[in-house]
Amino acid sequence: MKKIFAALALSLLPLPLVAAAPPSPVERMRDEALAGDKVAWDIVEDLTTEVGPRLAGTEAEARARQWAVKRLKALGFHNVHIEDATMATWVRGAETAEIVAPFPQRLVLTALGGSGATAADGLTADVVGFDSIDALRAAPADAVRGKIVFVGHAMQPNQDGSGYGYYGAVRRSAPAVGAQKGAVAVVIRSLGTDYHRNPHTGLTTWGGVTPIPAAALSIPDAENLQRMLKRAQRVTMHLTLTPRFLGDTPTGNVVADVPGTDPAAGMILVGGHLDSWDLGTGAIDDASGVAIVTAAAKRILDGPRPRRTIRVIWFGDEETGGAGSRAYFAAHRQDNVVFVGESDFxxxxxxxxxxxxxxxxxxxxxxxxxxxxxxxxxLGRGEVEAGADLGAWVRAGAAGADLAQDGTRYFDYHHTPDDTLDKVDPARLRQNVAAWLAMLRLVADAPEPIAKLPPRPERRP
Ligand SMILES: [Zn+2]
Incomplete structure (x- = not known):
C-alpha cells in the first residue's frame, strides 16, 4: 500500500506548479460578502430591536412596513414602495392551563393562530390523549365528545426539516378533526425539537369547521401530561384561552428594485417575509430571510448594473394565511418573471x-x-419550492432555486419566545448572503434566455 501512496504522491507533485486562476468577478464578490457583509446583520438586529414582534395584520406589522421602506430607501434601492393587501386578523389573549385533578399543577401552553376562545373564566373538562393525528382520526366521536383532546407526535430534528411537513399535520389539522368529533378544545405537543419550557405557536386551519380553543403545550409539559394520562383513569384540565378575531385589517408587501439593463430578458423575484409570530422577535423567522436576500441584492446594486431587474419583496402575512403573497401574485401575474427564490428557513x-x-x-x-x-x-435535486411566498411562481412555470439551510436546530426556536437575535450566528448569516449573491449575480447576468417550465399543481401536505 505504501508504494501506491508514494506513486500517487509523485504523480501529484507537478500540481502546485500550475498557477491558480485569478478569481472571477462573481467569486470575488462572493468572497467579499462571506468575509465582511454587515448589511444582513444590521437588518436583523435593527428590525428585531426597533420593531420586534410583528404579527400579521396588526399595528406592529404596519410599523414594520414603514421601517422596511425607510431602510430599503436608505440602502439606495429603486422603486421602494408598499403594495397593500387585506387579511382576516387574529390576535392572542390570555392563555393559561392547569391540571385540576388528580395531579394539580400549571401547564405551559400557547394558543395556535386561528384558535377559538374559551369563556373568560375558562373551561374545565377531562382530557383524552392520542399519540398521533391518525389515532385521533380513527377514534369514535363518543371517545372525544365533550373532552379536551391531547395529541402527541414524534417529530425529530433533521437537516432538511422534513419532519415539519410530516408532523405539521398535528398542528394544522388536529384541532379541526377534534372539533368535528365534538371536542371542547384541542391541545397538542408543540411542533418542536427542543426541551425548553417554551410552547411553539403556529397556524391551525379549520376548513369551514367552527373554531374551538386550540393550543400547543411546551414539550416538557406535553410529556408530563402523557405520564399523567398513563397513571390516572381520569385527568381533568382547566383551560383559559381568549384570543380574538379582529375581522379584516391591512397587511402589505414592501417592494424594492435593483434595475436591470434589459427589460426584455425578464425579471427576478427574491424574498422573505416581514411578518412574524408574536411570541419572539422573529429574528430567524424571518428577519434573517429578508436580510439575506436584501444584503445580496444590495451588493449587486453597488456593483455593475445587472442585465435582469432583481426585485426584493418583504412579504406580509406569511405566517397567518399568505394574504401578501396571494395579493402580489394576483397583481403581477402578467409580469415576465423568469426566476424566483425565497429565504425562509x-x-x-x-x-x-x-x-x-x-x-x-x-x-x-x-x-x-x-x-x-x-x-x-x-448540488441537490428535487422539486423547487421557492418558499410559501414565491412558490406560486414556480408552480406557474418560472425557473427558481432553493438554497436549503441547515434545519437541524431550527425547530428548537421556531415560533417560540426564543426566536431572538442571539440565535443568529453572524458568520453563517454571511455565508447565506455570499450564496445568494453568487446565485443572483450569475442568473441576473446570464447571457442566454431563461426558459419557462411546464406549470405544475400545488402539493398539499
Ligand atoms: Zn417563516
Whole structure:
C-alpha cells in the first residue's frame, strides 16, 4: 500500500506548479460578502430591536412596513414602495392551563393562530390523549365528545426539516378533526425539537369547521401530561384561552428594485417575509430571510448594473394565511418573471442548492453550482419550492432555486419566545448572503434566455 501512496504522491507533485486562476468577478464578490457583509446583520438586529414582534395584520406589522421602506430607501434601492393587501386578523389573549385533578399543577401552553376562545373564566373538562393525528382520526366521536383532546407526535430534528411537513399535520389539522368529533378544545405537543419550557405557536386551519380553543403545550409539559394520562383513569384540565378575531385589517408587501439593463430578458423575484409570530422577535423567522436576500441584492446594486431587474419583496402575512403573497401574485401575474427564490428557513448555513431550471438552462445551473461549491454547498435535486411566498411562481412555470439551510436546530426556536437575535450566528448569516449573491449575480447576468417550465399543481401536505 505504501508504494501506491508514494506513486500517487509523485504523480501529484507537478500540481502546485500550475498557477491558480485569478478569481472571477462573481467569486470575488462572493468572497467579499462571506468575509465582511454587515448589511444582513444590521437588518436583523435593527428590525428585531426597533420593531420586534410583528404579527400579521396588526399595528406592529404596519410599523414594520414603514421601517422596511425607510431602510430599503436608505440602502439606495429603486422603486421602494408598499403594495397593500387585506387579511382576516387574529390576535392572542390570555392563555393559561392547569391540571385540576388528580395531579394539580400549571401547564405551559400557547394558543395556535386561528384558535377559538374559551369563556373568560375558562373551561374545565377531562382530557383524552392520542399519540398521533391518525389515532385521533380513527377514534369514535363518543371517545372525544365533550373532552379536551391531547395529541402527541414524534417529530425529530433533521437537516432538511422534513419532519415539519410530516408532523405539521398535528398542528394544522388536529384541532379541526377534534372539533368535528365534538371536542371542547384541542391541545397538542408543540411542533418542536427542543426541551425548553417554551410552547411553539403556529397556524391551525379549520376548513369551514367552527373554531374551538386550540393550543400547543411546551414539550416538557406535553410529556408530563402523557405520564399523567398513563397513571390516572381520569385527568381533568382547566383551560383559559381568549384570543380574538379582529375581522379584516391591512397587511402589505414592501417592494424594492435593483434595475436591470434589459427589460426584455425578464425579471427576478427574491424574498422573505416581514411578518412574524408574536411570541419572539422573529429574528430567524424571518428577519434573517429578508436580510439575506436584501444584503445580496444590495451588493449587486453597488456593483455593475445587472442585465435582469432583481426585485426584493418583504412579504406580509406569511405566517397567518399568505394574504401578501396571494395579493402580489394576483397583481403581477402578467409580469415576465423568469426566476424566483425565497429565504425562509432560519439563519443557519446553506448546505444544498436545488436548481429548478428547464433542461436548456443546465449550463447556467452548473455555473451556479460551481460558484456555490466553495461555500460548502452541495448540488441537490428535487422539486423547487421557492418558499410559501414565491412558490406560486414556480408552480406557474418560472425557473427558481432553493438554497436549503441547515434545519437541524431550527425547530428548537421556531415560533417560540426564543426566536431572538442571539440565535443568529453572524458568520453563517454571511455565508447565506455570499450564496445568494453568487446565485443572483450569475442568473441576473446570464447571457442566454431563461426558459419557462411546464406549470405544475400545488402539493398539499
Ligand atoms: Zn417563516
Amino acid at each position: 432560519g439563519a443557519d448555513r446553506v448546505w444544498k442548492f436545488v436548481p429548478g431550471f428547464a433542461e436548456a438552462n443546465k449550463p447556467l445551473a452548473d455555473r451556479v453550482a460551481a460558484a456555490l461549491f466553495p461555500l460548502g454547498i452541495n
